[in-house]
Every structure is written in C-alpha cells, then in structure tokens.
Amino acid sequence: MLGISFAALASSLWANPNIDHRTISSYLFHPRILGGVGLTLMLTVVSMVVSTILGVLLAVMRLSKNPVMNAFAWFYVWVFRGTPLLIQVVFWGYLGLLYAQISLGVPFTDFTVFSVDTNTLVPAFTAGLLAMTLNQAAYSAEIIRGGMLSVDTGQHEAASSLGMSPAFTLFRVVLPQAMRVIIPPMGNETISMLKNTSLLSVIAVLELYTVATQISSQNLRQVELLVVVSCWYLFLTSVLSVPQYYLERHYGRGNARQQSPTPLGRIRAALRKTPIHAVSKGPQP
C-alpha cells in the first residue's frame, strides 16, 4: 500500500507539466550551484569545528566551581540559545549599522591602535560564519556538558589518585569517554547546521540556497531549483553521516566486548569467504 501510494506520488510529480526536468538536470552541476555547495560545506565544517572547541570551553566553565566562569557560561548559553538563529544572523550581518567603525584602543580615552570600517572587517561571509558558530557553540556546550556528566565519578577519582592534573584528566580520561555520548547528538547538530546555512541568504552569503534563489529569480524556475538544492542537501547529509559512523566506532572501542564489523569490513570478509567456499566444494567429510 505504502509503496503504491509513494509510486503514485512520484509519477504525478514526474509527469507534472509544470516541472521542467531539463532545467533540473542542467542546473544540478551548474558551476554557480557547485560554488554554492562548496561554500555551504565550508561554512558547515568550519563553524562546527570552531563551535565544538568553544563548546568544550563553555562546558568546562559551566562545570567549574569558579562562580564567575560558571555565570558567564550560563549567560552565554542563555542568550545564544534563547534568541532565534535568524535574528542572530541578521544582527551580525547588520553590525555595520550598529557600529560603523571598529577600533582597538583604551576605552574612554582618545587613544586608538587601529580603526577599521565594520563592513571591511566583517564582510557578509565572516558575519555568517560568526553567527552560525556562536549560536552552535551554545547548543554544543550543553551536549558536551551532558557527555562529561555521564562519565562515572570513579574515573575522576582514579585519575586524581594517579596524580593527573585536572586538564590532563579532561583530555585523556573524561572527554574520550564522553565522546561516545556526545557524537550522536553532534551528528544531528551538524546536519541542522548544514541546512541552517540557508538562513544566510538573508545577508547575501553566496551559499547553495542563495545562489539557487538568485538563479530562479532570473529564469523563474523556482520549483526546479528547489529540487536541485534539495538533492544537494540530501546528498551532503548522507555524506556527513559516514564520518559520524566511524567516529562512533572509534570512541565506542573498549565499550563492547567485540565490535561488529564495518559495512566495508563485511564486504571484504564476504569477498574473502567466496574462494574458500569454492575450494570446500570438494568431497565433504
């Protein structure tokens, strides 16, 4: 039943005279679209990496006993998680309206080291990167904090009893174990990030969706270009789930008594088995 209704839906879309398949195929690998794909991927990777580092820092601050650090981390998460991402994107994009010049100097005096135009220092691309990274750091901080809390207190005690410093304990003992809990939700976050980069179209960053809307505003083939864009987003999310699988396996080591083989390993094992079967076709005992 499900299969039939799905097939019916697909064929009605396929046969729809309002969709021009030639436009889709000609724009799927169009240089401008490919440029957008590249920028989207770059924005996603850079902001995920930087926001994860910031997230670890915020999580450690939030768990520290120092009340100033703790309050700062709480405030950061409160602000960046509590306001819509779209508004943050626009805010960073329009920073030049708020502060026309950015200068480094001694506050409340006339002494300045340098002074630049805000729009020169923070072009649309940087503003977009900043918005995505700072927002993501707030979410990542909470995920990482949860992961760190999931590590047994006995691990902290064992590390302490061996004379490990708090920083060494964090990087060698706590975080590697927390990773097992952190990675699946971070995979989700990466996929959200990939799709949320389309919000940067409001500040004219030339990522995938912006490029597509620019093209469709010229040729008026909105639906076709949305199909093109969706294909790319689907492809990229599928690609991103591969490193997640291997990261999960890496940090899951030692957790199961025996790890199940990877899909590639299974194929290899199956290939290796075939000639053995061929040989054993002789007289059976």
Add this chain to the structure above:
Amino acid sequence: MTEALAFPRHQEHPAPARPLLVATNVRKHYGGVEVLKGISLSVNAGEVMCLLGPSGSGKSTFLRCINHLERIDGGRISVGGELVGYAQRQDRIFEMNPREVAKQRSGIGMVFQRFNLFPHMTALENIWAAPVGVKKVPKQHAIKRGMELLDRVGLAHLAKAYPAQLSGGQQQRVAIARALAMDPQLLLFDEPTSALDPELVGDVLDVMRTLAADGMTMIVVTHEIGFARGAADSVVFMDGGVVVESGAPADVLDNPQNPRTIAFLESVM
C-alpha cells in the same frame, strides 16, 4: 587461603621503624553527620596495616582522606613528613591548589573497590598513561615497565585487552599494576576484593601478599580476616568514626578486648 602464603617480613627486613604515615586527630563530617571523630594512627615504612570495621564505620572515608580525595575538617595527616593537601607557610596552613595536590597524589597509589580502570584504554595503556602523562617518563620505557608490571600480576598475555573484556579479578590486578607504575611510597586499598566473585578473590590477595613481602607500605580496608591475619603488621578496628582497638593481628583478631570488636569478628568469621 592458608598462612603458608603469608610472609613473615619482620625477620627478613629488620629496618628501623620510621613512620611513613602519621594521622593526628583527623575529623570529617558530611553536613551535620560526623563520620570521623578524631582518628590518630601511624604506619611505618614497609608495613601493612589493615583497617577493619562494619560498613559506615568511616574506614573508607579515612582512606580517601589520606590522598585528599576527601578534605579533612580537623586534625592533620602527613605522608613522608609532608602534610597531605595542605602547605604550611610560616605559621599558617593553606590548602594546596589542584596541581600541587595532583603532584602529591602521584606518590600515593590507590586501588578502588570498583577498579575504576579507564574503559577506553587497553590494560597496558591504563598502566603507562599516568607515568607518561604525569611523570614524563619516555613512552618506550613506560611501555616496557608496564609489561613487566603486567607480568608481575600474571596478566602479560592480556596487555591488549580492554577492561570490558577482563574478569573482575583481572581488572583489579591491572588496577594494582597501574598504581604501582607510579612508584608510590604508599599504596591504599579500598575494599579491593569486595566487588569480586568469591573464586577470583584469591588471585588478587596473592598479588597483594607478594607486594607486602616486597616491602611495599600498604593500608588495606578489607573484610578478609584471613588476609589481615597473614599479611598485616598491624590491624586497626574502627567503629562509629573512632578507632576502637588496634595492635598486632594476633592480639586484635584472636584476643579482642572490646565488645564491639568481638561482635564484629564473630559476625564475619
């Protein structure tokens, strides 16, 4: 376990007694509940002390105070003449910062009831992680030493196994090797056999007896009366946060004076 496995070290090592650990009037409370009500005792270098007592008597808490896993509220503890967790400058005593405490702890090994091996590291990695990371021992040396220690606890063939692949007794022996890798001057055992299946207890106790015979200074919280009788130089019986009775194993275990000691020994033997 019979006493034939115990090593009478007094005859073999007639070194002059010098206290390695001195605890004076140690107090500790959680909220309003006082768990340690003034513990005073000392352990000489090269000796083994067993701490006995019913659960809730404060023996584990006291053990954790010795390497500053718990902060004491009164009295003082010194190991090798150095105050634990505190530094004395002129006439005032300051709590050490986390890095100073860590440095001090590296000289005091601890073996836990629940092993607390690092699950993401193999047995061998568990052993060399701290010497390499904390004492900056060259990795090759630390790995070689780690293999020797694993061999000493009879597990050299399981060097590449992860803790989840080992039995409880094997995990505890790896944990002992891990503590030994830091060359501690004092080794603390917090009920090292309580989480083990009965048939695995013997292997761990054997390793501990060998250590005792080699002259390692050990403080052992345990319910294994046989081990205390055979391997300990002194036995301390605690109840309700105070030391009720202490002395040579033969005196405390075979000729107890205090009614609480008598009642406890009757219940466990």
